[in-house]
Amino acid sequence: MSIIYKQEEKYFNLHTQNTTYQIGINQYGYVLHNYYGRRIADVSMNQLLNLYDRGFSGNPSQAGRDRTFSLDTAALEYTGCGIGDYRISSCGVLNEDGSMAADLQYAGYNIYRGKQGIPGMPAAYDNGGECETLEIVLEDPCTKLRAVLIYNVFEKADMITRRVRFENHGDGAVRLERALSVCLDMQPGSWDLIHFHGRHCMERQPERLRQPHGITRISSKRGSSSHQHNPFVIMAAPETVETNGDCYGMMLVYSGDYAAEIEMDQMNSTRIVMGINPDTFSWKLEKEAVFDTPEVIMGFTHEGLGTLSQMYHRFIRNNICRGKYKNARRPVLVNNWEGTYFDFTHEKLEAIAGEAAKLGIEMFVLDDGWFGKRDDDCSGLGDWKVNENKVHLARLAQTVNEMGMKFGLWIEPEMVNEDSDLYREHPGWALKIPGRDPARARYQLVLDFSRVEIVDAVYEQIASVLSSCNIEYVKWDMNRSLADTWSAALPADRQGEIRHRFVLGVYHFAERLVNDFPHVLLEGCSGGGGRFDAGMLYYAPQIWCSDDTDAEERVLIQYGTSFGYPASTVGSHVSAVPNHQTGRISTMDLRGMVAMSGMLGYELDLTTLKKSDKTKVRQQIKTYKKYADLVMNGNYYRLTDPVKEPDYCAWSFVSENRKKCLVNFVNLHTRANGPLINVRFRGLNPEANYKIQGEKNQGGQKIYNGAALMYGGYIFPVFTGDGETVQLYLQEVR
């Protein structure tokens, strides 16, 4: 049993293998957060609560003359609003009488084995017997609004997922102005916030801040999880490093507007809340209606950031990603985008495919430009009919298949160009506000995916193309942020629902796609990694990580991405030099090593590749295939920090049984007479010996001891050129 209720002392313990999460119910009927951290026995932790009379922190009426209990200072499991807690709230309401208060008090609980899905939304799933669920019902005695707090305990994975179901049991409608998924009042102490910010072409860069007094906010209101901030944050004790220290992760399983707010209050206590971004959200909850928030994946470890990342990697691989390719090696692909952009002919595509087949590439992907009048980005989006003047899709797919490769296709379902038949026929299908001209981005408008009939109409068009020939991969792109949100289908007082309904429309499309085309490998994309989140990973087991294909920049992007997401989710390609984003010329070895640290692909005109590069491509593909299982399913270690040490970077993949390890080292900037580079390996068996393949200048295979490599380190040779790489493969020897 991972969930225990202690009736007399009135607390729940949620135990995972190494952690305990404790929830208490106090004498006044409030649900308190007692503890989350290293595993403890079944003892009450309510000694951690802040029970002092504090000036200007009032008391609920049930407390009578007891001035020590205040909603303003108590550690709460989930807050109400407008009733005397002045910190950030988990929810916000507008009642029929105009009041803005919700007093959420304990009203019961339920414990059961297994886990229920969330209607219409992605969520972690139970593979059978992995999970136990606790539901705690909170109710406002006055309005009868209920918030059901749902906790799913994945004992072995050391993960807890949380979400909230709002139920309106009152007599009238209530408006939810804020409906967050999670609230965590941390143990007293200082905490650092680690979050992942970025921009188009430089996503998920880690930043670590000591949490100041006041509120820090990480969020998106772009209609997608965004390039700018990722819906994953870590709270770490100040001394926490890769290899040691307390840290908590919070990852939202959601692909739209979101916010994580962190507040250090007057008592130096820290609260973190996370969920749908309240700025762009307002939901009318009719009598008897239900609203489900998205889910948050929470993890804790005292073993540092490296272990926390591995916990998320495992969980995403096992409990988020689904389908045929969940654990299967992904085919090595060539994508024509950077090779041709819009400027291709059928013959040109065949020529690239022909070269690809000769090099051992396993899939040819036709990117943007195959449909409608799509010769540049000004027109054609929305017209999902093959442009036969440019390409004969069925013939191309067949030729590619005959060459022994799979065939894949690019789509961008949520978008429309004004210069398209779809827009001319249905101008009202695009998001725009009556009387205003909508903002364009990349010359495109956004379709109103909050309307399921529009989603279905686009889906039918695309599905008919996908059924027209043997398509085994789809790249789903999204190339602008939302603006001008207004929907003809909703009355004025429900327009605040559009952004969330839009995301539900995206999920509806995705669910249909994966159900109707289970053999298809779906790759997510939003101008690279603008929608790189656990929500999309529920449908697409890999996501194009960034539009920046420069290997040196990719080292940073993949480093930041690795904090929350496994290598199996990272689409990564070798592209041409000079690089199209930076103009940098990097070696084929560097480009190959970086790309094969994710799901390997090529994105260049292979017909112009030099002979020597072709030899390298063949070798890279062989190497990728050889180590694919380690890269996809091994434990990932960030061995160096390329932000602090920008001259080089090393990372490794270690098998669960510690018998095999792949170390990738890239030399980014050579220094004349440079200092020694010593890297300590991690995750090996300290007692085992390893033979190492791939050493430079060592003259034959040497045997190394695991402890020596981890506690002493490994000295990499002196490098003579930028972009040199070393790949070491360690195997345990008896």
Ligand code: DGJ
């Ligand atoms: C943005 C994507 O990230 C690129 O890889 C490419 O598919 C273009 N869109 C096509 O328009």
